Amino acid sequence: MSSKVVLITGTSSGIGLAAAVGAAKAGWRSVATLRDTSRADALRKAAADAGVELDIRQLDVTDPASVAAAIDGVINDHGRLDAVIxxxxxxxxxxLENETVADVRQVMEVNFFGVLHVSKAALPHLRASGGRLITVTSVGGVVGQPFNEAYCAAKFAVEGYMESLAPVAAKLGVTVSVVEPGAVATEFVSNIGVDLEAEVAAAGPYADALQAYLDRTVSQFLSGAQSPAEAAESVLEALTADRPAFRIQTSDWARGFTGTKLTDLDGSAVLGLTNGWVG
Known part of the structure; x- marks a missing residue:
């Protein structure tokens, strides 16, 4: 097991950090990548506290040259790649009415095309090792959520792409899985980078609905969010299980929430749920 190599993207905090440390504790050579390596202090501290060693590298998922350099570097230094997270x-x-199409394109660039850049570069090496391709999506990749149109569209796209790829990759020995967290107590929400009060003030006719959505969502994160370590356990399940499922939710809440959609043939259950979120 100690010879197996996993590359993980987005490890500066949250699920990625916890998964990188957890993989190393499980005996993997854990290559922890992040866009800005100056933000790796928390990652290094977590590894030191856990008594494990990480191989920390720069990788910007939106830059194909950065992706290629990171993958090539892993192969040159370790000789193999057994899994990508x-x-x-x-x-x-x-x-939609209050943002530009360029805004939406940028969301897709990071959350969808970034996944494709990394996966495409890694697949030849995963084929060689009979490896695993694991993608952290979201319950928002199954259930569309108000004021998250672009984000959910990107995550829906990832889920559809990976669900379609899975049987093709399996024929060549690569296992594909997606992991669907619900609310996780990470820096992810703060990393959206918006002033919520200003957003409501600028929302025009959508202000009341946006405020209702924010009230509900903030309450959920305060009362029911998982820890990153808890969510990362499901990522490690996809990495280490003998036969991991294609779709893995990280909590009972996430299983119930996505189950609403997966058994909702006419769409009424989902819309009945999310209509209540906007007042």
């Missing part, structure tokens, strides 16, 4: 992503808050 696509975790890097960015949150987004907005609705």
């Amino acid at each position: 696509n975790n890097a992503g960015a949150g987004h808050l907005g609705t």
Whole structure:
């Protein structure tokens, strides 16, 4: 097991950090990548506290040259790649009338095309090792959520792409899984990078609905969010289980929430649920 190599994206905090440390504790050579290596202090401290060693490298999922350099570096230094965990992503808050199409494209660039850049570069090496391609998506990749149109669209796209790829990759020995967290107590929400009061003030006719959505969502994160370590346990399940499922939720809440959609043939259950979120 100690010879197996996993590359993980988006490890500066949250699920990615916990998964990188957890993989190392499980005996993997854990290559922890992040866009800005100056933000690796928390990652290094977590590794030191756990008594494990990480191989920390720069990787910007939106830059194909950066992706290629990181993958090539791993192969040159370690000789193999047995698993990839696509975790890097960015949150987004907005609705169609109040944002530009360019805003939406940027969300897709990070959360969808970033996954494709890394996966495409890694697949030849995963084929060689009979490895695993794991992508952290979201319950928002199954259930569309108000004021998260662009984010959910990107996560829906990832889920559809990986679900379609899975049987093709399996024929060549690569196992594909997606991991769906619900609310996780990480820096992800703060990393959206918006002033919520200003967003409501600028929302025009959408202000009341946006405020209702924010009240509900903030309450959920305060009362029911998982810890990153708890969510990362499901990522490690996908990495280490003999036969991991294609779709893995990280909590009972996430299983119930996504189950609403997966058994909702006419869409009424989902819309009945989310209509209540906006007042």
